[in-house]
Amino acid sequence: MPLKEIKNQFPGRTLYSIHGQVKRIKTDPDWARDPTVFDWTAKEDEQMRKLMDDGISPLTCYQRFPGRSLGSVRRRMTKKQRDQDMVALLQEQQEPQKQRQQLFKKSPGVQSMTKLILGDNRHEGKQIAICSVQLTSRSRRMRLWTPEEDETLKKFAASHKDLSELWPKIQKAYISDGKVDGVKFVRTGLSSKKRLEQLKNDSRRRAGPWDVDEIKRLEQAIQEQIGDKPQVIADVRRDVGTISVKTAGQSKTPRLKAGQRVRWHPLIQ
Structure with a gap:
């Protein structure tokens, strides 16, 4: 059975998502045994941190996490190590700033060299740098849309006859206080525009982890395809x-x- 015919059995799922699930089921037996495990819990992260501090190898860590594939454990360890390196780098970069603050701690209201020189005027370069960090953050770019955000976006679109006026407002809110018309909404204008097009083209589209019933039906479709x-x-x-x-x-x-x-x-x- 071709993937296009399998897609008809899963309304709301994209062909790309179905292809990824088929590949995962065929090549990752560990995941197929326990499809209900998706996100890493805080307890697992704490155990992972202790194992990494002890210098335990990924293969040994893999044996400590039943239901997790070796690839998943490796990716989680890589992410944890990258986060630790980023924290160390930020601490190293903030050290000169702390030293400068010590020089001006006797001056009330003075917290940085920039404020000492410019007074109450804001330094636009500093604001742009902060916005750049927000816009390039992987966690902000990769976060899935929630049903609440979809409903909020639909209300925004319904209240604006000209959508070209809506996207700049959303973009401005995204890099400032995160509010559009008094409603909390932290999304870029381009992301909001693409999401609205998806909602209009396929109102049944689903996102997020596959549930157990979907996985069972997909396994049956794959079995029929193998024959x-x-x-x-x-x-x-x-x-x-x-x-x-x-x-x-x-x-x-x-x-x-x-x-x-x-x-x-x-x-x-």
């Missing part, structure tokens, strides 16, 4: 070297090197 034809599904991982090979009605195990193991995918067992 009786000989299929080879290989899960090759550089870290543990796992290889899975199986044909219809006949299993075949390749010659494995030291440290390698075979893991069959649940869909073709």
Whole structure:
């Protein structure tokens, strides 16, 4: 069954999202076993931090998190390490600023060299730099739209006959206090424009993690697509070297090197 026919069974899901789920189900047995686990919890993050402080390898950490794939553990460790490096860099950059504040701590109301020189006038360059950090923040660019934000955007669009006047207002609010017409809304004008087009073109579009029922129906569709034809599904991982090979009605195990193991995918067992 082609992906376009599978898409008809999942109204609201994009073809790109379905393709990603099919690839994940076929190549990540760990994820397929426990599809209800998505976001990392605070308890898991705390345990991950302790393991990283102790210098534990990713493969050993992977064994401490049942239900998590090795790739997921590696990505989480990389993110945690990147966050730690960023905090250290910011602390290093703020150290000269702290030293300057010590020089002017005896002067009431003086908190920085810029304010000492310009007085009450705001330094536009500093404001632009702050806005630049906000606009380029990965967490702000990648955050999914919530149903509440969708409804707010629809109300904004309904209250403006000319939408070209709405996008600058949203953009201005995004880089300042985050409010449009008194309503909290932190999105860029371009992102809001694209989102409104998506809502108009496909009102049934869904976003976010797939639920268990959707995954089961997708697995059934994949099984129908495989049929009786000989299929080879290989899960090759550089870290543990796992290889899975199986044909219809006949299993075949390749010659494995030291440290390698075979893991069959649940869909073709």
